[in-house]
Amino acid sequence: MPYLDYAASAPLRAEALAAMLPLLQRPAANPSSQHGPGRAARAAVETAREQVAALVGAAPGEVVFTSGGTEADNLAVKGAVLARPEGARQLVCTAVEHHAVLDAAAWAEADAGARVALAPVDPAGRVDLERLAGLLEPGRTALVAVMAANNEVGTGQPVAAAAGLAHAAGAVLLCDAVQAAGLPGVDMGRDGIDLLALAAHKLGGPTGVGALVVRAGADLRPLLHGGGQERGLRSGTLPAAAIAGFGAAAAAALAERQAPGFAATLAGHRARLLAGLRALEPHLVVNGDPDAAAALPGLLSVRFPGRRAEDLLLLLDREGVACSAGSACASGAVTPSHVLLAMGRGPAEARETVRFSLGHASTEADVDAAVAAVRGALEVLAPQEAAR
Amino acid sequence: MNRPQVLVAMSGGVDSSVAAALAVEAGWDVTGVHLKLADTPAHLQVQGKGCCTLVDADDARRVAGTLGIPFYVWDMAEEFRRAVVDDFAEEYAGGRTPNPCARCNERVKVVGLLARARTLGFDALATGHYARVEDGRLYRAADRAKDQSYVLYMLGPAELDHLRLPLGRMTKPEVRATAARLGLRTAAKPESFDVCFVPDGDTAGWLERRLGRRPGQVVDASGRVLGGHQGAYRYTVGQRRGLGIATATPRYVLRVEPAAARVVVGERAELAIRGVELERASATDGRGLRPGHARVRLRAHGQEAGCQVVPLGPEGSGVRLDLDEPVAAVAPGQAAVLYDGDLVLGGGTVAATVPAASSPGR
Numbered sequence: 177m178p179y180l181d182y183a184a185s186a187p188l189r190a191e192a193l194a195a196m197l198p199l200l201q202r203p204a205a206n207p208s209s210q211h212g213p214g215r216a217a218r219a220a221v222e223t224a225r226e227q228v229a230a231l232v233g234a235a236p237g238e239v240v241f242t243s244g245g246t247e248a249d250n251l252a253v254k255g256a257v258l259a260r261p262e263g264a265r266q267l268v269c270t271a272v273e274h275h276a277v278l279d280a281a282a283w284a285e286a287d288a289g290a291r292v293a294l295a296p297v298d299p300a301g302r303v304d305l306e307r308l309a310g311l312l313e314p315g316r317t318a319l320v321a322v323m324a325a326n327n328e329v330g331t332g333q334p335v336a337a338a339a340g341l342a343h344a345a346g347a348v349l350l351c352d353a354v355q356a357a358g359l360p361g362v363d364m365g366r367d368g369i370d371l372l373a374l375a376a377h378k379l380g381g382p383t384g385v386g387a388l389v390v391r392a393g394a395d396l397r398p399l400l401h402g403g404g405q406e407r408g409l410r411s412g413t414l415p416a417a418a419i420a421g422f423g424a425a426a427a428a429a430l431a432e433r434q435a436p437g438f439a440a441t442l443a444g445h446r447a448r449l450l451a452g453l454r455a456l457e458p459h460l461v462v463n464g465d466p467d468a469a470a471a472l473p474g475l476l477s478v479r480f481p482g483r484r485a486e487d488l489l490l491l492l493d494r495e496g497v498a499c500s501a502g503s504a505c506a507s508g509a510v511t512p513s514h515v516l517l518a519m520g521r522g523p524a525e526a527r528e529t530v531r532f533s534l535g536h537a538s539t540e541a542d543v544d545a546a547v548a549a550v551r552g553a554l555e556v557l558a559p560q561e562a563a564r
Numbered sequence: 565m566n567r568p569q570v571l572v573a574m575s576g577g578v579d580s581s582v583a584a585a586l587a588v589e590a591g592w593d594v595t596g597v598h599l600k601l602a603d604t605p606a607h608l609q610v611q612g613k614g615c616c617t618l619v620d621a622d623d624a625r626r627v628a629g630t631l632g633i634p635f636y637v638w639d640m641a642e643e644f645r646r647a648v649v650d651d652f653a654e655e656y657a658g659g660r661t662p663n664p665c666a667r668c669n670e671r672v673k674v675v676g677l678l679a680r681a682r683t684l685g686f687d688a689l690a691t692g693h694y695a696r697v698e699d700g701r702l703y704r705a706a707d708r709a710k711d712q713s714y715v716l717y718m719l720g721p722a723e724l725d726h727l728r729l730p731l732g733r734m735t736k737p738e739v740r741a742t743a744a745r746l747g748l749r750t751a752a753k754p755e756s757f758d759v760c761f762v763p764d765g766d767t768a769g770w771l772e773r774r775l776g777r778r779p780g781q782v783v784d785a786s787g788r789v790l791g792g793h794q795g796a797y798r799y800t801v802g803q804r805r806g807l808g809i810a811t812a813t814p815r816y817v818l819r820v821e822p823a824a825a826r827v828v829v830g831e832r833a834e835l836a837i838r839g840v841e842l843e844r845a846s847a848t849d850g851r852g853l854r855p856g857h858a859r860v861r862l863r864a865h866g867q868e869a870g871c872q873v874v875p876l877g878p879e880g881s882g883v884r885l886d887l888d889e890p891v892a893a894v895a896p897g898q899a900a901v902l903y904d905g906d907l908v909l910g911g912g913t914v915a916a917t918v919p920a921a922s923s924p925g926r
Contacts, residue, residue: 486636486638486639487680487683487684489636490595490634490636490684491684491685493634493636494595494634507598507600507618507621507637508598508621508625508636508637509600509621509637509638509639510637510638510639511639556683556684556685557683557684558683
């Protein structure tokens with residue numbers, strides 16, 4: 177089945193499965209236990225910690241394993257707010273952050289005395305650094321959230337420059353790298369990132385595990401209390417098998433990033449897909465950074481004017497092609513993306529947007545199958561007026 | 565021959581669950597769709613109240629999984645708000661008594677969804693309505709107590725040719741038994757009542773929040789002031805309770821005059837009408853309502869009356885119904901649906917009523 181929805185969840189890598197299986201089949205072992213099986217589980221966790229740290233240019237001791245990207249973002253936002261005295265709890269986020277950041281910030285504003293300012297983005301989805309700088313309140317701003325690359329349109333953000341601004345104002349920088357940790361990659365040290373959120377399943381690891389990488393010295397309050405695992409920042413028995421899968425996926429993603437030609441291959445698939453779709457629909461509109469090199473190489477967000485994304489998705493699904501439209505709400509319906517709205521698109525335009533995303537196991541055949549399915553779908557769907 | 569491709573509207577209730585199951589059993593190529601019609605935040609939704617809650621979407625999804633059919637959720641909240649919710653408030657504000665279910669079928673659930681299904685290449689739409697479609701004509705359901713043909717009267721041949729109603733010959737107990745036999749999780753789910761977007765059933769309160777207080781007077785037919793009210797939209801023709809006036813004999817709402825913020829009340833006998841004028845009248849055979857005798861149903865659960873159908877001009881213009889016997893308490897805005905036996909001839913929206921000639925109460 178042609179799978180073009182890596183940005184939602186990437187297929188499990190063989191390396192990740194291989195790393196997990198022995199830990200799942202082995203007798204019970206808590207990585208915190210003082211016995212042989214416990215030590216073995218602990219060793220697997222620590223290997224994974226090194227692998228994850230290596231992927232993002234961090235020290236292993238800075239990696240805090242969580243249940244996923246959402247928890248990592250929540251821990252960063254809420255933990256940073258709670259570590260500051262009231263009056264110094266201002267938050268500055270780009271308007272295109274993931275809801276795990278935006279909604280955590282909204283909670284902090286409603287229930288923890290924080291104030292939230294959203295930094296606008298340009299039509300390509302790139303944050304306006306001058307506007308962001310203007311929102312900072314030196315001494316009062318607790319955290320600045322600037323994602324590495326957007327999960328819906330792929331636009332990369334000027335993380336290092338934002339980190340400089342945040343630090344000058346006495347704030348920490350949170351970089352949600354859930355989508356970008358593989359390609360194009362992030363580097364804690366080089367980019368001046370204080371807090372970095374990761375999710376294993378976007379890298380080809382299992383779901384249910386992620387990490388917040390916390391630069392040594394960054395002040396954070398825990399949200400989960402209990403056994404004091406993860407330097408007291410995240411209590412809870414560590415899921416050794418899932419973490420081992422995460423580590424193996426991180427190592428594989430790093431190897432890909434360093435391999436000559438991998439990024440170019442992915443970019444080539446994306447270009448082939450775009451060319452194929454353009455040939456079918458001359459009025460196709462590409463969302464995101466027009467400079468593909470500055471964005472996620474495998475992600476293509478496009479609008480088919482006059483066609484509802486929901487309808488396209490149904491027809492593509494019938495042909496066995498998996499992709500996605502905007503973000504899904506709790507009921508499972510497609511809702512207009514806040515990212516596209518922040519980029520200045522109207523709700524009707526947002527409803528016509530489909531996201532194709534490619535990754536580690538994508539092939540040219542996947543791309544061609546998707547284009548063929550879109551051809552069939554467009555034949556079925558006559559263009560309709562944008563606003564009805 | 566290819567299997568017909570059928571889209572099934574799945575609300576998450578037992579009826580549409582069984583409709584989907586029967587569609588699968590019939591050998592059709594079935595796809596389920598749940599319409600998200602409300603924007604109520606999940607944490608404010610009350611389980612079992614109204615439709616379109618997260619629980620309903622999840623129930624529909626689980627049933628689709630049990631049946632092994634593809635399933636999608638479509639956000640039609642904006643269409644629903646514009647075509648049904650806003651219309652409901654506007655109609656009451658205009659002194660009329662709307663039927664939101666008929667409106668929803670006309671604009672969203674049946675006609676709107678069917679058009680979209682056809683656009684997507686489906687041969688037909690199936691729903692869990694209790695009514696029958698046979699040879700392209702619409703008939704009452706076998707289960708008279710559950711019959712929903714009243715809210716489907718506006719369908720024409722263009723729709724009926726592509727509408728499948730698998731429950732048309734079943735009774736509600738049979739539907740529940742079928743759901744239980746197939747292990748559908750919705751088998752014992754309670755009925756939904758009332759207007760789905762007014763989950764607490766307090767229509768007057770909902771309207772007041774929406775329209776604001778619009779105080780005015782309660783008067784009798786001669787214009788004598790009997791009391792006051794907080795909004796004419798709170799009243800509907802035939803209403804007796806909540807008038808806030810003390811009179812020797814019970815008084816009933818005869819008319820609602822929103823422009824003057826007046827509610828006109830009178831005695832029971834004055835509610836009697838001998839005719840109604842319909843607007844937006846249509847025939848299920850697409851050929852216009854024709855002169856002749858028919859039975860008319862003037863509310864979802866009520867008596868039927870005999871009537872003469874009198875078209876007032878070319879097709880698409882008004883139709884008058886001359887009732888064989890006076891009928892009490894008919895409000896503008898209600899649907900009037902015409903039957904010949906079990907066959908639905910068509911219907912329209914009540915635009916005006918013709919009072920019975922004599923007013924024996926005065």
